[in-house]
Amino acid sequence: MPKELPADSVGFITPQSLHFDEPLTLDCGRTLPNFDLTFETYGELNAERSNAVLVMHALSGNHHAAGYHDGDRKPGWWDACIGPGKPIDTNRFHVVCCNNLGGCHGSTGPLSTNPETGRPYGADFPVVTVRDWVRSQARLADRLGINRWAAVVGGSLGGMQALQWSIDFPDRCHAAVIIAAAPRLSAQNIGFNEVARQAIMSDPEFHGGRYAEYGVVPARGLALARMLGHITYLSDDAMGAKFGRSLRNGRLSFDFNVDFEVESYLRYQGQSFVGRFDANTYLLMTKALDYFDPAAEHGDELAAALARGRTRFLVVSFTSDWRFSPARSREIVRALLDRDREVVYSEIEAHQGHDAFLMPLPNYVNVFNAYMQGLAREVGA
Amino acid sequence: MSFLRPEFSIISEWIQPGSRVLDMGCGDGTLLGHLRDTRQVTGYGLEIAPDNIRRCVEAGISVIQTDLDAGLSDFEQDSFDYVLMTQTLQAVRYPERLLDEMLRIGRQGIVTFPNFAHWSLRLHLALRGRMPVSKALPDSWYNTPNIHLCTVRDFEELCQDKGIRILERTLCDDRYRAGLGARLLPNLMGAIALYRFKRH
Numbered sequence: 001m002p003k004e005l006p007a008d009s010v011g012f013i014t015p016q017s018l019h020f021d022e023p024l025t026l027d028c029g030r031t032l033p034n035f036d037l038t039f040e041t042y043g044e045l046n047a048e049r050s051n052a053v054l055v056m057h058a059l060s061g062n063h064h065a066a067g068y069h070d071g072d073r074k075p076g077w078w079d080a081c082i083g084p085g086k087p088i089d090t091n092r093f094h095v096v097c098c099n100n101l102g103g104c105h106g107s108t109g110p111l112s113t114n115p116e117t118g119r120p121y122g123a124d125f126p127v128v129t130v131r132d133w134v135r136s137q138a139r140l141a142d143r144l145g146i147n148r149w150a151a152v153v154g155g156s157l158g159g160m161q162a163l164q165w166s167i168d169f170p171d172r173c174h175a176a177v178i179i180a181a182a183p184r185l186s187a188q189n190i191g192f193n194e195v196a197r198q199a200i201m202s203d204p205e206f207h208g209g210r211y212a213e214y215g216v217v218p219a220r221g222l223a224l225a226r227m228l229g230h231i232t233y234l235s236d237d238a239m240g241a242k243f244g245r246s247l248r249n250g251r252l253s254f255d256f257n258v259d260f261e262v263e264s265y266l267r268y269q270g271q272s273f274v275g276r277f278d279a280n281t282y283l284l285m286t287k288a289l290d291y292f293d294p295a296a297e298h299g300d301e302l303a304a305a306l307a308r309g310r311t312r313f314l315v316v317s318f319t320s321d322w323r324f325s326p327a328r329s330r331e332i333v334r335a336l337l338d339r340d341r342e343v344v345y346s347e348i349e350a351h352q353g354h355d356a357f358l359m360p361l362p363n364y365v366n367v368f369n370a371y372m373q374g375l376a377r378e379v380g381a
Numbered sequence: 382m383s384f385l386r387p388e389f390s391i392i393s394e395w396i397q398p399g400s401r402v403l404d405m406g407c408g409d410g411t412l413l414g415h416l417r418d419t420r421q422v423t424g425y426g427l428e429i430a431p432d433n434i435r436r437c438v439e440a441g442i443s444v445i446q447t448d449l450d451a452g453l454s455d456f457e458q459d460s461f462d463y464v465l466m467t468q469t470l471q472a473v474r475y476p477e478r479l480l481d482e483m484l485r486i487g488r489q490g491i492v493t494f495p496n497f498a499h500w501s502l503r504l505h506l507a508l509r510g511r512m513p514v515s516k517a518l519p520d521s522w523y524n525t526p527n528i529h530l531c532t533v534r535d536f537e538e539l540c541q542d543k544g545i546r547i548l549e550r551t552l553c554d555d556r557y558r559a560g561l562g563a564r565l566l567p568n569l570m571g572a573i574a575l576y577r578f579k580r581h
Binding site for chain 1: 437455
């Protein structure tokens, strides 16, 4: 926690939780008899309930999108874009962000107790999909008394959820903001996810996902998965600028310990991730990514999936993002053009790779800000 | 942008109310906003400069960040009533290909460009022996975005070669006055050329 809160911070935040008793049937065919969702909110809901914005998190994110938890040194993962005067302006909007089902930060997931067995779900937690998440988020919206979101917003896997919202509940989204996302994963994307899963599942401490029962975690596997993921979130240029070939100790060691700064950084990223993330959740999140394909049930025509509703769209991509490249965002734009939908597409010149969506890059912030201000006027926020 | 506004009112009169319009190189969205407000058009702007994208968003214009030189394959055939390109034709890498694309995507095309055969430019080149600079062409040769300048005669010849039928033509001076001179001797007296055309 910084000594003094920045003026454009939403401040200290306490997460909330709601319990849902009505069973939720999932795409896999299984049913969650009940579930909890942990979430945070920032900014006031107006009397008309017209100014609510749903923010959805990516693979390793959670409900803590902005502000500070007591004792934390760093703010939430999208603090760059959420707060007073920021693109998602909490002076105008009421922001809701929940931890997704299958997550490991409070919402029902592999760490939760399975009511049928009295033990943690662990590997038994059902494989959830983006559609399942959207269904559960719609239940949350019902409970919060939010009939229609001013915007559903997300980057990466969060952007995919925003797209799914606009398809499944077009009447409940005034606008959808889809950043650094794709309409479906490519074979290369799925390949990276599979390597990450193999790293976790081949760790001797994985125990078929029942590692909790053995009192261990597949730390090496999860760290490897994170290291691999991290490389794909950065660009070659960004890694070059940050590390180059800098040596950790000024000279080559001629062994297999850390020589280069980049190795040290990746090891640190991997190890610190193990302390805050659950391996089974990582498996679930990567599967949700792989399975996401809203066009599949519409003859592979994304435009057909987007046939209903009048949701308007902001689609943003970043030039150096090779995990979800601008070409993938343009597939979404093209489908929206086919449907004659109101859409703004912005391709931000950035060298930071996929992670650019988390950063306060001026051109990105400016267009995001202008778009959200326009929405605020339209919905009376 | 203010000096372009007279051009916008000429274009606006060419456009049927309620049409669907694509504006290639839409700048800050002034023309599309004008057409939306006065002609009830719907459609999109294509633009490449980030500051213009932001201004379009502020004006409530549906703008798609696009490099016109990279082609327009995202757009279906005949998906617009009009495809507009104001003061942009001379700045693209492949003007001929873009004209084809305009008439693939739209039923009619509208372009405007500075006429390089205007007497003042001819005089400038003839007397000073240097690349002409004028109100319509304010940049020097080394920093101008205009890499494919043409004349009225050049453009009409290209249209003829490509089987493009010119439906309407207006030549005016650099203050957008369509005087007798520009009507009688368009290639000599017209500073700005405006065309509406379609496929034969």
